[in-house]
Amino acid sequence: MDWFGQEEWQAVILSLKVSVWAVLLSLPLGILTAYALARWQFRGHQLLNGLVHLPLILPPVVTGYLLLLTFGRRGLAGAWLEETFGLVLAFRWTGAVLAAAIMAFPLMVRAIRLAIEAVDPKLEQAASTLGASRFAVFTTVTLPLILPGVITGVVLAFAKAMGEFGATITFVSNIPGQTQTLPSAIYTFLQVPGGEGPALRLVIVSIIVAMGALVASELLARRARKRVSGV
Amino acid sequence: MSLCVAIQHQLADFTLDVSFEAPRGITALFGASGTGKTSIINAVSGLLRPDQGRIILDGEPIFDTAMKIDIPPHKRRLGYVFQDGRLFPHLSVRRNLLYGARYAHPEAQGPGFDEVVALLGIAPLLDRNPGLLSGGEKQRVAIGRALLSRPRMLLMDEPLAALDSARKEEILPFLEQLREHTDIPTLYVSHSVAEVARLATSVVMLDNGKVTRAGPAEQVLSDPATARQFGLREAGSILPATVQTHHPDGLTELSVSGGRLFLPKIDQPKGSSTRVRILAHDIMISRNYPKDISALNILPGEITSIRQGTGPGMILQIKSGDDFLLARITRRSAEAMSLKPGAHVHAVIKAVAVARVDVATR
Missing domain, CATH: 2.40.50.100 (RNA polymerase II/Efflux pump adaptor protein, barrel-sandwich hybrid domain)
Known part of the structure; x- marks a missing residue:
């Protein structure tokens, strides 16, 4: 594939890596948050709901800048992470993961929350009378029933992570081979003369990845839906 | 094996204030709709927390406001058969039944899988999914699932109410067999005199959240004083x-x-x-x-x-x-x-x- 430059490859691989990690790492927290918002009543319910949705309505650049302030090497959380775990986020690919996860989080939570709200609590009650603890009820009844919603949430989050640009470039910049994700690469190619070719190729890759994820999720979700429909 | 219930609970339009005992056999909680029958059975199962009172199963308090005891539903070991079956849609009939067995107390006695399947006549359904079962089939599976959890007591909330009379006739014999062949006491909620007359060994009559009459089924049913509450045509x-x-x-x-x-x-x-x-x-x-x-x-x-x-x-x-x-x-x-x-x-x-x-x- 010599028509595909090394820089382009790096961008594609990096984007895939960042998106997969972003989705995997945020999924458990996404399910927990969705469950809390759907089922629990607690003080600060509205506040949590607002915080989760904030990245959806803030300009991405603002989110990125806030991340830089908090998770930058001199930021409160950033300094602590570096001291305790030796983990640096700003201007690293790990930071791109954080930015993508936060930007994708509202979409993931929303899809999973809708699925949880559609589960009949009576089924969970039935499971508890059969001797299943709350955790067992969740893993054996709730989780299988919300699987289609979880798949939808994962795919939406993955797509959002692949396309994330504003927050990422603000927080981790645009360093080829390190933090230059697919959208950043397209942007960079468009800034230089003769960059239309590589940009176009990356655009095609983007479309293929997005379509592939959509089709795969549709197939998976259809199978899961069939299973939980009980017929 | 017996159950003692003495609870008070404020419901939307009336106060539930009942005290009764359910001995061995099938105890029917009888009353018109909206007299608090389901609330009582939910309180026994632990799905509803009464404002006050106590529930004692076989000498062990499973709920007591004075002693601050409230054992969660999954530790009460009561088999609940709901009016609407509530089979898990994502599991086959077999796996629904096994779900009951999965959390059963290891030392609890009770009928085994094959025995329950034979008793309820559900062998041909085992590999089907719940969505395609008829109402009567669903209820039989639900009863089997509850039995396999090896409960200390069965709670049945109008298990036949959603079925037509032919389907009821299909299930009643199984419930009679259950009464004869197992030692598991049953609390049976119903507003059908015919069902009560056929199944119950004891009857607790409820009206507006209060117990109006309780005792052995033959006595309660043949008491002229209760005839009006059963409905004169049903007495x-x-x-x-x-x-x-x-x-x-x-x-x-x-x-x-x-x-x-x-x-x-x-x-x-x-x-x-x-x-x-x-x-x-x-x-x-x-x-x-x-x-x-x-x-x-x-x-x-x-x-x-x-x-x-x-x-x-x-x-x-x-x-x-x-x-x-x-x-x-x-x-x-x-x-x-x-x-x-x-x-x-x-x-x-x-x-x-x-x-x-x-x-x-x-």
Whole structure:
């Protein structure tokens, strides 16, 4: 594939890596948050709901800048992470993961929350009378029933992570081979003369990845839906 | 094995304030819709936390506000059969049943998987998914799932209410078998007198959140005072009976404590015991032994009590042998025949008046 430059490859691989990690790492927290918002009543319910949705309505650049302030090497959380775990986020690919996860989080939570709200609590009650603890009820009844919603949430989050640009470039910049994700690469190619070719190729890759994820999720979700429909 | 319930709980439009005991066998919680029956059963299961009171199962408090005990539902080990089945849609029938067994107490005794499947006749359904089962099939699987969790007690919330009469007839025999073959006591919520008459060994009658009458089923059902609450057209008594002979003309002869009954063919072997429900309005009263009458069944007895209704009717309680019958007649007849407590009468019952559903299958 010599028509595909090394820089382009790096961008594609990096984007895939960042998106997969972003989705995997945020999924458990996404399910927990969705469950809390759907089922629990607690003080600060509205506040949590607002915080989760904030990245959806803030300009991405603002989110990125806030991340830089908090998770930058001199930021409160950033300094602590570096001291305790030796983990640096700003201007690293790990930071791109954080930015993508936060930007994708509202979409993931929303899809999973809708699925949880559609589960009949009576089924969970039935499971508890059969001797299943709350955790067992969740893993054996709730989780299988919300699987289609979880798949939808994962795919939406993955797509959002692949396309994330504003927050990422603000927080981790645009360093080829390190933090230059697919959208950043397209942007960079468009800034230089003769960059239309590589940009176009990356655009095609983007479309293929997005379509592939959509089709795969549709197939998976259809199978899961069939299973939980009980017929 | 018994259950003691004494709870108070504020519901939307009335206060539940009940105290009763459920001994072995099937205890029916009977009452019209919205009298708090389901709230009681939910409180016993732990799905509802009553404002106050205590629930004691076999000497062990599972709920007690004074002692601050509230065992969570999954640790109470009670098998709950819901009105709507509540089978897990993502699991096959087999895996629904196994779900019950999965969390069963390892030392608990109870019927095994094959036994339950055979008892409920659900072997052909095992590999099906719940979505395609009929209502009756779903309920049988739900009962099996509850049984396999090896519960200390079964709770059934109108398990037949959502079924048509043919499907009910399909499940009633299983419930009767369950009563005979297992030691598991059952709390059975119902607003159907026919179901109560056929299944219950004890009855707790509820009205507006209060217990109005409780006791052994034969006593409660044959009490003229309860007839109004059961509904006059539904009032009747139950007689324990033994199958004696099947006659070639299609009649089955049964013995009851007060004499013999001839009923349309009952599909049970000679010597088997059963119970027959006789509705109060199906009984005629005669002072003398009636002759030249088409009715086949004449039970002698003595009037033990008379209850005057608000309308033209009244209800007599008649002791025949060791059992009680209820007869509904007009006040005019009672006066013409000068019927009083202590009077000797004959209760006349047409063989064909006793419906198939009112004869228990064992």
